[in-house]
Structures are given as structure tokens and as C-alpha cells.
Amino acid sequence: MRELLMVKQLHKTLADYSRFKRVQILSHWGGDADSVGSSYVLLGLLGRVYGAAEAGLVIPEEKSSHVESIMRYLQFEERLVPNPDLYLLVDVGSLNQxxxxxxxxxxxxxxxxxxDHHSPNERDGRVVYLASPKYSAVAEIVYDLLDHLGLTVSEKEAEALFLGIYYDTVRLSVADREAAAKAAALLRLVDPSRLIGLLxxxxxxxxxxxxxxxxxRTSVYRLGEWYLAVSNVSAYLSPVARSLVNSGAHVAVVGSYQSGVSVLSMRSSHxxxxxxxxxxxxxxxKHLLRRFEGNGGGHAGAARxxxxxxxxxxxxxxxxxxxTLLGVNVVELAD
Ligand SMILES: [Mn+2]
Known part of the structure; x- marks a missing residue:
């Protein structure tokens, strides 16, 4: 148990806010193994332990493909809760997400x-934060909550939490002893040969x-020593941006025009x-929002x-x- 105080506070908050209530869980956009695995277990707890009248998970924007396969495997679907009494944000580092x-x-x-397990960089007054960067994943916080409640973990719950920890610790490569001990305990109920392929x-x-x-359709630009790839698609913006970075671009910007609005997904290399x-x-x-009306955000390596x-x-x-940000000229590479 990393942060008993926070886990107790989480328990109290869920107990106070969700009894007989309609709860909408939201993940960050696209979702990932951590947000979805944690939400799966929290949905169960909201019903069984906290007496919520209704609870469902919504993943904003395009679901990433591993999220689809995990949800299919765990057999649960997105559900929009009409007129919810409570919003529960899971793994949402900033509200822009x-x-x-x-x-x-x-x-x-x-x-x-x-x-959340990211420390919020701007705290919003309208949000109650139960966040600690000491945790490697939200799945680890949920693990501690189950432990605190003295509940046994079902096979499906173990799979969901294991995937969250495994994914957010980059296949345990950045896990410390405590995260590893939790992953090991969960592994007793997990068959890795069936599970890890879902990622x-x-x-x-x-x-x-x-x-x-x-x-x-990609155009390539050189900005000093950096290469920028720009393309457009009608769907799959984020996977396309990721694949351009995997192909060697330092930055990829992929756009799509949808009913009067341009949507951009951007990725950059480490x-x-x-x-x-x-x-x-x-x-x-920020640069783009100074020029055009719109909204968006993200972190260093990914934005939408x-x-x-x-x-x-x-x-x-x-x-x-x-x-402008790099202070260098743009040269478009000819075919
Ligand atoms: Mn996470």
C-alpha cells in the first residue's frame, strides 16, 4: 500500500458520492490499457460495493485499437450514462484530454x-483530485483500494489490473519493487500468453x-536538424501520426476536415x-489557438x-x- 491516506480518501469519496447515483466514468481521449482496465474494476465496485444506481464508461474521441481488443476480451462496452450525478475521471492527466x-x-x-497517477499541472477548482505520482498506474491505485477493502480479486479483474500496470510501466521496465510485487500477485490469476497479445x-x-x-500523401519538411511529416486522412489520425514518427519523422501532424472543423493529431519522438x-x-x-478559434491540448509528445x-x-x-518555436527555416523536401 503506497498511499493509505489517499486510498482511504478514495473509498470515502466513492462511498459519499455514488450511493444510489448515476456515475459516468470518463477516460482520457482514446483510452489505454490503464484507463480501461482500471475503469473495468471500478465499474464493478461502483455497483457491488458503493451501491451506484448506474455506471458506465465513455472514452472520448477515437478509441485506440488495443483498447478495443481489451474491451472485447473483458466483455464490456462503452456506455453513456444519461444525466449523470457524478463524473469520475480515470487516468485523465489534464482536463483537455x-x-x-x-x-x-x-x-x-x-x-x-x-x-490519477499524474500530478495535475493545473488544478481546476471544479475537480476533486485523488492523484498521486507515487503510483505507476491508476490500476495500482485500484489494486490498493481492493486491498484496503479486503476484497478478493476475480480472474477478470486481475487481468484488467495487470494489463494497466504492465502497460503503464512499459512492460515493467520502469516498475519499482512495489509495482512488480503487485504485478506478480496479479499474475497468479493471469495467463500471459492469452493476455499480453491484446496490447x-x-x-x-x-x-x-x-x-x-x-x-x-505525406509532405516532409526539414527544420534545421529535425524532420516533420504532415498528412491528412479521414479517420485513424492518431495511429497514422504515430506510424509517421515510427517511420522516422521527429514530428508528425495529421489532419482531417470534419463538418467545418479541422481536427489535428500530433506526435513527436523522444x-x-x-x-x-x-x-x-x-x-x-498555444500557437495554433492564438491564430484560430478552437480547443485542444495534450502533453509534450502528443496533442490533439x-x-x-x-x-x-x-x-x-x-x-x-x-x-517559429524552433527558430529555424522550413525547407520542404522535394519528391
Ligand atoms: Mn495511466
Missing amino acids: LGDMFQYVVSSGRPVVSI EPRMEEAERIARLKALR DFQKYTGVSLGEDLV LQLKASLEDALSESVRGLS
């Missing part, structure tokens, strides 16, 4: 509780085609973040935003913005 759900949550006037699901054909077509200090979620998003602009303008302003 709620994407298009942000407005619903903050304008609802309902209590908002955030369970790398087979790519769906539509995603494969989106990625390959995006490669064909060396870019480390050596330039440029944060996509902070610096580039919606802009009231044509896709052409949004993409070219992203290129200009990076050039």
Missing part, C-alpha cells in the same frame, strides 16, 4: 472526481489502408522532446486539437508554428 466531453463535464455543475492487436484493414494512403524542449501540447497548441479553419490553413500554420 477529455476532448469533446470537456464542455459537458465542466458545464454540468455535477461533482467531478479525478483518480498489440491485429490491425484492422481500414486502419491499414488509412496508414498506407497517408504515407502516400529525442525531439528531449533536445528541443518543445511541447506539442503546450507550445504548438480542433480548429475552425480549413485543413490547408491549419496544417500550414502548424508547420509555421514549429518553425
Whole structure:
């Protein structure tokens, strides 16, 4: 048990706020093994232990593909709870990561509780934070909550929590002894040969085609020593941006135009973040939001935003913005 006080507070908060109530759990956009695994166990607890009238999980924006396969495996689906009495944010590092759900949550006037293992960089007065960066994953916090309640973990719950810890510790490579001990305890109920493959699901054909077509449409720019890849797709923005970085781009910006709004997904490589200090979620998003109406956010290596602009303008302003932030000229690479 890392933080008994916080775990007790979490128990008390859930007990106080959710009895006979409708609870909407929200993950950060796209979700991941940690947010979804933790939510799976919390949904069970809300019903069995805390007496919630109704509870469901919503993942804002596009679900990442490993999230789909984990949810299919655990046999649960997203559920929008109508008119919820409580919002429970799971693994949501900053409110921007709620994407298009942000407005619903903050304008609802309902209590908002955030369970997280990132320390919130800007605390919002409307949110009750139960967060500690001492934990490697929310799944570890939920593990401690079960332990505190003296509950035995079912096989499915063990699988869900193991996946969360395993994923957020980058396959245990950054886990400390305590996280490892929890993973080991959970492993007694887990068959890794069935479970771990869920983190790398087979790519769906539509995603494969989106990625390959995006490669064909990609423009490449050199900004000093850094390479920027820009492309557009109609769906799968985040996986396409990730695949461009995996292909060698230091930064990828992928856009899509949807009913009057340009949506951008951006990713950058570790060396870019480390050596330039440029944060996509902070610096580039701010630059773009000064030029266009819209909203968005993210962190150093990943960001997403919606802009009231044509896709052409949004993409070219992203290129200009990076050039300004890096203080170097842009050169487009010819075919
Ligand atoms: Mn997490």
C-alpha cells in the first residue's frame, strides 16, 4: 500500500458520492490499457460495493485499437450514462484530454472526481483530485483500494489490473519493487500468453489502408536538424501520426476536415522532446489557438486539437508554428 491516506480518501469519496447515483466514468481521449482496465474494476465496485444506481464508461474521441481488443476480451462496452450525478475521471492527466466531453463535464455543475497517477499541472477548482505520482498506474491505485477493502480479486479483474500496470510501466521496465510485487500477485490469476497479445492487436484493414494512403500523401519538411511529416486522412489520425514518427519523422501532424472543423493529431519522438524542449501540447497548441478559434491540448509528445479553419490553413500554420518555436527555416523536401 503506497498511499493509505489517499486510498482511504478514495473509498470515502466513492462511498459519499455514488450511493444510489448515476456515475459516468470518463477516460482520457482514446483510452489505454490503464484507463480501461482500471475503469473495468471500478465499474464493478461502483455497483457491488458503493451501491451506484448506474455506471458506465465513455472514452472520448477515437478509441485506440488495443483498447478495443481489451474491451472485447473483458466483455464490456462503452456506455453513456444519461444525466449523470457524478463524473469520475480515470487516468485523465489534464482536463483537455477529455476532448469533446470537456464542455459537458465542466458545464454540468455535477461533482467531478479525478483518480490519477499524474500530478495535475493545473488544478481546476471544479475537480476533486485523488492523484498521486507515487503510483505507476491508476490500476495500482485500484489494486490498493481492493486491498484496503479486503476484497478478493476475480480472474477478470486481475487481468484488467495487470494489463494497466504492465502497460503503464512499459512492460515493467520502469516498475519499482512495489509495482512488480503487485504485478506478480496479479499474475497468479493471469495467463500471459492469452493476455499480453491484446496490447498489440491485429490491425484492422481500414486502419491499414488509412496508414498506407497517408504515407502516400505525406509532405516532409526539414527544420534545421529535425524532420516533420504532415498528412491528412479521414479517420485513424492518431495511429497514422504515430506510424509517421515510427517511420522516422521527429514530428508528425495529421489532419482531417470534419463538418467545418479541422481536427489535428500530433506526435513527436523522444529525442525531439528531449533536445528541443518543445511541447506539442503546450507550445504548438498555444500557437495554433492564438491564430484560430478552437480547443485542444495534450502533453509534450502528443496533442490533439480542433480548429475552425480549413485543413490547408491549419496544417500550414502548424508547420509555421514549429518553425517559429524552433527558430529555424522550413525547407520542404522535394519528391
Ligand atoms: Mn495511466
